[in-house]
Amino acid sequence: MERLATPIVTTLKTKMHILFTLLLLICSLNEAQLHLQPDNETNSYLKPAGSHVEAGNPSEHQQTCTQDISAVLREMSASLAGLKVEVKYLQKENEAKTRELELLKQQDQEKTKELELQKSVLDNLKQQDQAKTKELELQRRELDKLKQQDQVKQVAFSASLLESGVEELGPFNAQTPLVFKRVVTNIGNAYNPNTGFFIAPVRGVYHFVFHIKGHGHASHYTAAALFKNGEKTFIASEQQPSHLAGTANSITLLLEVGDVVFLHQWENTRVFDNENHHTTFSGHLIFTM
Template sequence: MSASLAGLKVEVKYLQRENEAQEVKMKELELQKTELKQQYQAQAGEVISIKARANITENQVETLKREGEVKRVAFSASLLASGSADIGPFNAQMPLVFRHVVVNIGNAYNPNTGFFIAPVRGAYHFEFYIYGNGHPSYGSGAVLFKNGEHVFIAFEHQTAGGANSSNGVTLLLEVGDVVFVRQWTNTRIHDSQNHHNTFSGHLLFTM
């Protein structure tokens, strides 16, 4: 009887130790579960942060792309779209509309009005070339205007042969400023399929 009781006591102690060991394992598992949950939450937060940064980066790329497109501004056009003709003389300055467009990157030049309208604030360079047949009474010439301001003139007068003149200028333009060319008073210009008379410009850099 006493031996049996002693055996039961030993078994109970063994079971108690097993139970304690199981409790320790359960606590370890709970701790691991908590750690895994915290790691998952941290990773989920990091994923959200990465997605947010990716969206910001994508928006920045789109913005830079749009800005890059705006910054690409250049045009070149000649006077007549087809045929040949003498233009002038007139007793007042007349707008010259350069209708034969060779290139118009950014679409800042309007071939229907002859106006270049600045799309961004920056430094722009312009050139214009004017040609006329020599005449005893009439030279050939034109003036470049910024808004209503007379900037530079190109003028040549000779009695025979071809009369060529040109000029160029760099201008600081605000958004919406208008640059255009007018034929000089009492002059005559000739153009043909050879495109003697041209007006060109491009953005150097933004400011």
């Protein structure tokens, strides 16, 4: 507003200067006209009879012109003084508005800083929340893992050869898998009654026991062997010429996850089972490693 007031004062001064110049020019022209008027004697010859012309007084005209100029100057001075007062008022108002604007800017900057600080705090809280969420997720997974490990540690099974009825297997010309179909216990579901395979769910030490029955015969044994991953470990066998013959064996093995344990009936042997479940296969986890 201070910049706006300055051109106003300048414009007014220019107009006053022009007006003052015009007044001086008018007064000069009036004075020149008075000097150009003929004197009374000359006019007396030129004037018609009976006519009367009054000659003006130059000093009176000059005095009137000076008075008019003074009046205009006083009016212009009064206007200029009023304008100066208005300009000062506008300058003060402009300064007050400027201070108010600066204060608003400072308040805006403070609010901006406060918002940035709150945003930073909120981001920090979000990061902490994400970290806590990840930590809780890890703890949950660890807990689930511990639960699974605890469940895996509980491994035991026991099964007999036949579900029901009476059957004698063999003799065969080659080793034949023994599938124990009647499952009494299968904690951990490591034994598969469809294949006869026990698959280790966890690394650890396991103990297995197998009992084999068969009718005595002069030419055929009653025998079976326990295999680990296709490799023969222990064998149980019995031979007698008549009556029911029985044999058994047990073994303790260190198994890795996925190792397979199963029984094979030995070639040229006889294996028997009935509703009394003489031929059985059992095992359990002793401890993990």
